Amino acid sequence: MIRSLRSWSLAIALVAALGLVTGCAKKSNEIVIGEYGSLTGTTATFGISSKNGIELYLDNLNAAGGVGGTKVKVIVEDDQSKPEEAATAVNKLVDQDGVIAVLGEVASSRSMAAAPICQQSGVPMISPSSTNPKVTEIGDYIFRVCFIDPFQGQMIAKFTKEKLGFTKAAVFRDIKNDYSVGLANYFTDAYHALGGAIVADEAYSEGDQDFKAQLTVIKSKKPQVLIVPGYYTEVGLIARQAREMGLDVPMVGGDGWVSDKLIEIGQDALNGSYHVNHYWEEDPNPAIQKFVTEYKARYNAKPDGLAALAYDAAGVLTAALDRLRTEDPAAFKALLGPRNDAQKAARAKLRDRIASTKDYPGVTGRITLDAARNAVKPAVFVGIKNGKYEFVATVEP
Amino acid sequence: MQELFQQLANGIAWGSIYALIALGYTMVYGILRLINFAHGDVYMVGAFAAYYIASATGAGGARASLPMALLVLLGAMLVSALLGMLIEFFAYRPVRRSSRLTALITAIGVSLFLENAGLRLFGADPKFFPQLIPPRRITLAGGVIVTNHQITVVAVSILLMIALTLFIQRTRTGKAMRAVAFNRDAASLMGIPVNRIITITFAIGSALAAAAGVLVGLTNPKIEPLMGIMPGIKAFVAAVLGGIGSIPGAVIGGLVMGVSEYLVVGYVSSTYRDAIAFVILILVLLIRPAGLLGRNVAEKV
Numbered sequence: 001m002i003r004s005l006r007s008w009s010l011a012i013a014l015v016a017a018l019g020l021v022t023g024c025a026k027k028s029n030e031i032v033i034g035e036y037g038s039l040t041g042t043t044a045t046f047g048i049s050s051k052n053g054i055e056l057y058l059d060n061l062n063a064a065g066g067v068g069g070t071k072v073k074v075i076v077e078d079d080q081s082k083p084e085e086a087a088t089a090v091n092k093l094v095d096q097d098g099v100i101a102v103l104g105e106v107a108s109s110r111s112m113a114a115a116p117i118c119q120q121s122g123v124p125m126i127s128p129s130s131t132n133p134k135v136t137e138i139g140d141y142i143f144r145v146c147f148i149d150p151f152q153g154q155m156i157a158k159f160t161k162e163k164l165g166f167t168k169a170a171v172f173r174d175i176k177n178d179y180s181v182g183l184a185n186y187f188t189d190a191y192h193a194l195g196g197a198i199v200a201d202e203a204y205s206e207g208d209q210d211f212k213a214q215l216t217v218i219k220s221k222k223p224q225v226l227i228v229p230g231y232y233t234e235v236g237l238i239a240r241q242a243r244e245m246g247l248d249v250p251m252v253g254g255d256g257w258v259s260d261k262l263i264e265i266g267q268d269a270l271n272g273s274y275h276v277n278h279y280w281e282e283d284p285n286p287a288i289q290k291f292v293t294e295y296k297a298r299y300n301a302k303p304d305g306l307a308a309l310a311y312d313a314a315g316v317l318t319a320a321l322d323r324l325r326t327e328d329p330a331a332f333k334a335l336l337g338p339r340n341d342a343q344k345a346a347r348a349k350l351r352d353r354i355a356s357t358k359d360y361p362g363v364t365g366r367i368t369l370d371a372a373r374n375a376v377k378p379a380v381f382v383g384i385k386n387g388k389y390e391f392v393a394t395v396e397p
Numbered sequence: 398m399q400e401l402f403q404q405l406a407n408g409i410a411w412g413s414i415y416a417l418i419a420l421g422y423t424m425v426y427g428i429l430r431l432i433n434f435a436h437g438d439v440y441m442v443g444a445f446a447a448y449y450i451a452s453a454t455g456a457g458g459a460r461a462s463l464p465m466a467l468l469v470l471l472g473a474m475l476v477s478a479l480l481g482m483l484i485e486f487f488a489y490r491p492v493r494r495s496s497r498l499t500a501l502i503t504a505i506g507v508s509l510f511l512e513n514a515g516l517r518l519f520g521a522d523p524k525f526f527p528q529l530i531p532p533r534r535i536t537l538a539g540g541v542i543v544t545n546h547q548i549t550v551v552a553v554s555i556l557l558m559i560a561l562t563l564f565i566q567r568t569r570t571g572k573a574m575r576a577v578a579f580n581r582d583a584a585s586l587m588g589i590p591v592n593r594i595i596t597i598t599f600a601i602g603s604a605l606a607a608a609a610g611v612l613v614g615l616t617n618p619k620i621e622p623l624m625g626i627m628p629g630i631k632a633f634v635a636a637v638l639g640g641i642g643s644i645p646g647a648v649i650g651g652l653v654m655g656v657s658e659y660l661v662v663g664y665v666s667s668t669y670r671d672a673i674a675f676v677i678l679i680l681v682l683l684i685r686p687a688g689l690l691g692r693n694v695a696e697k698v
Contacts, residue, residue, distance in 0.1 A: 040521035040522050041521050042522075044521075081521075175668060203666070203667045203668065205667065205668075209619055210617050212407045212659075213408075213659045213662035213663045213667070216403045216407065217400070217663055220400045233523055237618070241617075244534060244544045246542045265619075
């Protein structure tokens with residue numbers, strides 16, 4: 001009897017303590033949003049760049065008074081570059097932290113793992129840079145501020161066939177990665193339509209270390225160009241091993257190559273290769289240069305395309321919040337309050353404001369969201385020469 | 398035909414790494430009848446030790462040279478040998494007289510501990526292994542292209558395997574190891590210091606795993622704390638395939654694994670790269686449970 005009494009009182013004390021903890025977490029004078037990203041793991045630079053971009057935007061905004069006097073706070077979760085961890089991270093953000101909107105991810109596989117949670121809970125999610133079309137098809141609460149892969153694949157095909165003049169291409173895709181498989185398929189369709197031939201289509205899995213077996217097969221088919229729609233870690237290793245095997249053709253890839261680490265891994269093996277980016281950092285446009293200068297001063301690194309998109313994703317979200325504040329102050333106030341039906345209704349109104357984003361002046365171009373909640377924007381091609389990037393072309397949709 | 402030879406050449410280079418790891422499994426099994434599941438993680442620690450030694454001494458950059466590369470290799474082997482001895486002393490020695498299941502579960506525990514300690518200490522993001530030797534392309538007869546790294550891998554593996562065989566066959570300690578493997582209690586009655594012999598076995602096995610880690614870093618310059626899981630499992634399959642407990646068996650098993658992996662990726666599909674290891678394991682267990690070079694020993698009940 002005594003023992004059961006003791007365990008009961010212990011349980012009550014625990015519950016009380018939990019109540020105290022959750023009670024403290026929520027302050028009613030700031031808007032709390034969530035962010036999840038790959039701060040560690042195989043695509044760590046994706047998450048770090050995105051985090052920096054969002055942090056820079058929000059700190060500037062808060063220094064200037066926030067959204068009409070209300071500060072915006074972001075809670076960041078690491079998903080270790082794993083889809084299952086992305087789902088865990090977003091569950092935590094939505095259930096425990098009670099965020100009113102979520103920013104993330106870069107990788108489509110991870111956005112697709114987390115998006116259903118946001119959709120079911122009615123929490124708007126903006127992916128800065130997931131390009132697979134299936135991401136926003138998950139539901140009407142899921143948005144993105146970048147172009148999508150059918151467009152990107154088509155642009156890579158056009159660039160390879162018309163600008164570089166190659167008619168025989170080999171595709172080397174990451175079979176474990178939704179983004180890579182999708183992009184490889186869109187490229188293949190578009191390249192065939194333009195009259196090009198795919199002489200080899202081989203696959204690897206994210207995290208592989210050795211690609212020589214597949215590269216041997218590719219080399220025997222004598223392609224003029226190697227299309228690698230994967231992520232930078234593997235791309236760097238593939239480039240190295242391709243050169244070691246005597247496969248010296250140029251490589252072309254998508255925005256999965258965007259990382260400072262790419263050249264560090266691939267080094268000389270990447271010279272003469274090209275990839276898609278979301279913006280060009282040396283663009284003379286003053287808004288872009290202001291962003292680049294501030295970012296460099298703060299993080300001592302060049303902002304890559306993913307940092308720029310994350311900066312814009314935070315911008316699109318806070319612009320929608322600001323419109324909600326002026327158009328429907330009661331709903332805006334409900335966003336600051338506890339998690340109840342009133343807040344849910346307010347989040348639905350916030351969703352409508354994000355959906356109606358039109359001509360938002362971002363550093364990655366003017367952002368207008370279409371009916372499928374995707375941004376329609378131009379793509380930039382950059383080339384690698386002597387270990388440095390150079391601007392090649394901008395392709396309008 | 399040229400393509401087939403190219404796949405075989407690459408498969409042999411890759412297989413030598415499995416062979417080096419498999420040697421550690423087989424040695425420990427031969428002496429303790431224990432599958433040391435932490436062995437793949439010792440290989441990972443070896444690669445990281447080399448990474449940090451190379452960064453600290455500049456062997457990966459400005460001061461890259463053959464003696465420096467050798468220094469890094471020996472340093473990493475030393476670190477892993479120490480780790481192997483510590484694992485044996487703290488984890489396996491206390492449960493040595495318990496059931497084999499207890500020891501097996503302890504081994505899995507040590508493996509998980511090393512992986513997560515690695516994630517904590519080294520970080521989850523992959524590191525890029527420094528270039529100890531600048532890569533160079535070499536064309537062999539018939540148009541087969543290999544790199545100087547691959548040749549180094551095969552050469553170092555062969556040298557280490559010869560050294561190991563000589564050590565076991567020609568030295569007093571080697572003889573003692575064979576005696577302990579044959580019958581631990583009888584060896585102890587003959588005055589052989591069993592504990593010391595087991596420690597030495599762990600040290601040698603772990604040092605070989607570290608050498609494999611450094612060689613992988615050389616050819617495939619990406620290392621991360623979970624890199625030991627798959628090669629660990631595949632080397633285990635290699636050891637079983639060759640006949641666990643048999644040293645030449647481990648070498649043959651490793652080479653077969655490496656080559657079959659390349660042939661599967663090259664001629665079937667890369668999706669089956671990891672599956673082939675388990676297909677081989679199942680076939681061995683069904684057809685020849687003692688392995689290629691293993692002896693069938695009837696267990697007394």
